[in-house]
Amino acid sequence: MSVTDNLRAWAQIDTGAIRHNLNVVRRVMPEHHMMAIIKAEAYGHGLEGVATALDHENLAFFGVATVAEALRVQKAGCSTPIFILGPCFPAEREIIVQHGWRTAISSIEEAEHFDSIGRLYGKKVYTHICVDTGMGRSGFLPTELGGLTDKLSRMEHLQLEGIFSHLSAASEDISFTHQQIRSFEDSVRELAANRKFPYIHLCSSAAVFNYKVPSANMVRLGRLLYGYSPMPSPYNHELRTTLTLYSRITLLRTLPKNHGVSYNHCYITTVPTRVATIGIGYADGYLQYLSSQGARVYINGEYCPVLGRITMDQIMVDVTHMQGLASGDIVEIMGPHVSWAELTERAKTIPSNILTSISARVPRIYI
Ligand SMILES: *Cc1c(COP(=O)(O)O)cnc(C)c1O
Numbered sequence: 001m002s003v004t005d006n007l008r009a010w011a012q013i014d015t016g017a018i019r020h021n022l023n024v025v026r027r028v029m030p031e032h033h034m035m036a037i038i039k040a041e042a043y044g045h046g047l048e049g050v051a052t053a054l055d056h057e058n059l060a061f062f063g064v065a066t067v068a069e070a071l072r073v074q075k076a077g078c079s080t081p082i083f084i085l086g087p088c089f090p091a092e093r094e095i096i097v098q099h100g101w102r103t104a105i106s107s108i109e110e111a112e113h114f115d116s117i118g119r120l121y122g123k124k125v126y127t128h129i130c131v132d133t134g135m136g137r138s139g140f141l142p143t144e145l146g147g148l149t150d151k152l153s154r155m156e157h158l159q160l161e162g163i164f165s166h167l168s169a170a171s172e173d174i175s176f177t178h179q180q181i182r183s184f185e186d187s188v189r190e191l192a193a194n195r196k197f198p199y200i201h202l203c204s205s206a207a208v209f210n211y212k213v214p215s216a217n218m219v220r221l222g223r224l225l226y227g228y229s230p231m232p233s234p235y236n237h238e239l240r241t242t243l244t245l246y247s248r249i250t251l252l253r254t255l256p257k258n259h260g261v262s263y264n265h266c267y268i269t270t271v272p273t274r275v276a277t278i279g280i281g282y283a284d285g286y287l288q289y290l291s292s293q294g295a296r297v298y299i300n301g302e303y304c305p306v307l308g309r310i311t312m313d314q315i316m317v318d319v320t321h322m323q324g325l326a327s328g329d330i331v332e333i334m335g336p337h338v339s340w341a342e343l344t345e346r347a348k349t350i351p352s353n354i355l356t357s358i359s360a361r362v363p364r365i366y367i
Helices: 015-028 039-044 047-054 067-075 090-099 108-121 148-153 174-191 340-347 351-356
Strands: 009-013 033-037 061-064 082-084 102-105 125-130 158-164 199-201 218-221 243-255 273-278 296-299 302-305 315-318 330-334 364-366
Touching: 015 033, 015 047, 015 218, 033 199, 039 047, 039 351, 047 067, 047 364, 061 067, 067 082, 067 090, 090 108, 102 108, 102 158, 108 125, 108 148, 108 158, 125 148, 148 158, 158 174, 199 218, 296 315, 340 351
Parallel strands: 009 364, 033 061, 033 218, 061 082, 082 102, 102 125, 125 158, 158 199
Antiparallel strands: 009 243, 243 273, 243 330, 273 315, 296 302, 296 330, 302 315
């Protein structure tokens, strides 16, 4: 009897592989601090499971997107400091200050409000100045930096802890990325002219191995930790798969020739066909966009094509070429044999979209 015996679909998470992927970066840049990005259920791997698995890895910060995520990480008993990556609503600022979570600021109003809340609670507010070097999502513009450090330094309850920015095209546009890096270096020079900032950070996964940022002493690692970042040689074979998505055959039948399969009959059998129905669908995160795109699953060492549309809770696959299958047999939906890269290409999306789509209905099993 195993915990997965009665599951229709589950994600097996290898936390050792996540630590391995972290250490690939550590080995190459031992002097850098590391922020592990665990937003969005740790890219589908499960927030608490990943946070507790990484809590003793000497990370500078956990990066999350929302206050709700920060609360969950804290409730899980983690002691790694928490960094909230983006802007928060005014009503969320009190709880951020109370817990000592790190906050990114993009405006003087945010800074003043945080400072006043800090005064109210007698707490320091650990602040990272966000600079918009080209992402267009948040941050001070480089033209707004003159005198900023002085202004912020006068806010007694702000603890200026970092300067950061975010790259918008690290894997697509090398020359624009170099332009962003130059703008970041200029910004850091201006902001840090008379004052030391403990954390300077720009690169996320796509950039860490491809660009040098002289002033930076921390990297923010998301997709790379989860083994699906494009890596330059000689590192390209070093990342390990961290998540394998499994399901099970629920039913086996033989359909006659000329029988439609799934909604709108996008697939019609041309010969008598052995069809396995499998207990996973788009509500579990097996993207609807994979319908009629040549997607395949892996059963007992063989690839089986998905037939017709993905439905909410089930898919049908062609197993005519296979013997001895039974209801309950395990199916690999994504993992070592069906890569994230393959699914990304067939669904015409990006890898993080595949991973973060795995829904709450799918239990995460940690090994
Ligand atoms: C999500 C996010 C990251 C992580 O990006 P990856 O490409 O997954 O490494 C880093 N920095 C910021 C600001 C983010 O929002």
